[in-house]
Amino acid sequence: MSDVMAGTPEGARGGSLLEGSARTKRRRAREWRMKAYGIGAIVLSLSTLFFMLATILMDGVSAFRQATITFPLTVDAAIVDKTGNRNVEEMAKVTTIGYKRLLSQGFVAHLAAAGIDTAGVPEKDLGDMLSDDGPARLRDMVLADPSLVGQVVEVSVYATGRIDGYLKGRVTRETAERDTNVTPEQLDLADNLVAAGLLTMPFNWGFLTGPDASDLRPEASGLGVAIIGSLYMMVLVAIFTVPVGVATSIYLEEFAPKNRFTDLIEVNISNLAAVPSIVFGILGLAIFINFMGLPQSSSLVGALVISLMTLPTIIIATRSAIRAVPPSIREAALGIGASKMQLVFHHVLPLAMPGIMTGTILGLASALGETAPLLLIGMVAFVTNYPAGPFEGGVMDPATALPVQVYSWASRSDPAFIERSSGAIIVLLVFLVIMNVAAILLRRRFERRW
């Protein structure tokens, strides 16, 4: 109690404004607690996000480097072209098994020539340090250019997943003791190869461009088919959903009478946005594959299914963008004699465009991460052939998608795929960030405020 207040009759209720009564204190404490809860919630979510990103980055960053062995190789005509006439059709009869032999022999010969100590590693194990993907690529190379036969070519072959894992710290001599796929002596040799500059860890372009690979060669697996599949799907989803979504929204906002029927439609659109995505997968299987006879595992069917799922989101976003155009614009346009049609296409739609684009991009971004509906239409599969170009029916070819690749690698037995799976998540996150940033930029740049 201060002196000034002492005389007032209601001193008990008031008191100093600076000091505060018990009630004010309680109120302030409540406010303080509320703030603390808020900050706590933010700290909790940020630390979860940080923890998640840190684990993914720690596991996945190594997928972007790949142990590669480079050495000069004589393409022996006695193995790849027995008749010696450079006839591609006859040369195609030599399978990858023959090329594997060629590659191992060349590797062993080069190690001997370069004077690298291979003590304790039998000749067969030397060849086994090279990925099985090497022979296949060499075969394609020779068949594409038969003039290479008899020449010395510089070949770059992936080292197997175990050698790669050793250079990344996943495989140790201790684990190699128990492992039937690698020996400690091979790891010693890997050290020698690194010292001699034959074994390097360059950026792994194959991870971004190459197709998926089987469990025997995790080192060769890549995201190429998945990225193309996701790209096709996103483009098709945009083509399918934007016109339909915008037309629906324009009709509902500008033309439709307000009655029970349009109310019902509105409620249904909101409900559709909340339907679990797997339901759309079942629908897609029944309608697009079984009834319409579209090809399984194709990005077209995937895009159709995901379009159904994304459409409600886009309609809701577009409607709110259209509603945000102020009535004064409409009234002015109508006032100078514009028709409804002119009003919509000359004034409302251009002004709503940034909002529509943002909504669409965000809808596509959530569709990009969708796996569940793709499971049912056969896109969660092992696909190694690239789909054809978009104008050659590529959308009808089998493909996978980025999140699908994450899922299928995570369930494989070789530990090297865990790193690949996290690497794929990083790629997926990069795409999502790009799309979200694009949405923010569009909004910042073109949105008009009234």
Place this chain on the structure above:
Amino acid sequence: MTSLKLTLSAVAVLAGSTGVALARDNVQISGSSTVLPYATIVAEAFGENFEFPTPVVEGGGSGAGRKKMCEGVGENTIDIANSSSRISKSDIELCTANGVTDIMEVRFGYDGIVFASKVDGPEFAFTPAHWYNALAAQVMKDGALVANPNKAWNEVDAALPAQDILAFIPGTKHGTREVFDTKVIVAGCEETGAFEAFKAAAGGDEDAAEEQCMTLRTDGVSVDIDGDYTETLARLDANPTSVGVFGLSFYQNNTDKLRVATMSGVVPSVDSIASGDYPVSRPLFFYVKKQHIGVIPGLKEYIEFFVSDDMAGPDGPLAAYGLVSDPELAATQAAVAAEEVMAPLE
């Protein structure tokens, strides 16, 4: 608004083109996740060495794959169903009802099932009886059936480590569970004499007794895993004193984390399974829709390539991954070459 017109016409073009079903030029395969790695290895090598495109292989489970195959005949149905257990009568009935009348059964090898614990834990030497006494709902004690009282492995057998029983076994939707039930649990049931007791209680009904044998305890000691082996491994990491059930090939790829247990004194390996010494193994199959041979390019070539010595033989890449090669592979090759349709099930 030209962009709008453009997109609208693109939709129209696409809608028009979808009416024509395109001829499929790649083989479509679906089914068991145990067979999946083998099928992808073959598919990959097939795509590399043949003119045909690489077959598309899906997982999803044996039962789901067989159902998909039995959906009907035509380009929008799959050609091959991978399966880690034999096709059932109900599958064949479904197939027949949908016009899939000619099915080829191809057995291409065997798969071992192993029991493994954390690599830094103690060693286990199991027998089927141990597993029965550890996991069954009712066990024999002093000549009578009682509710399972065992809490730790050394209560089951003094020779086993003093460690609480906690087992991660495959869920009932897996083909692996069937093998675990018949080759381990029922075998253990018979070994301990519980089978005879159940049979006597059921009035001599063997099926009912077997059913009783396979009833596992529900107090959280035995945990069904419905996901892949990677999930079992993750659970094992979280519970270092547990024991998990894995496929041999999965174990061979994860020897840095897992310690394998012996079964009846035999260490599981490709050799011990091939010789029949290691008891817990099962055949792996794939089922081919014969009506698609000659329609889908490369189908016949793919199945012939799959069972060839280069692939499924004892020195082939499948054996390197953990497949136990079928000693009767030559007969399978002949049957595939002759496109023999499977005989009706008994």
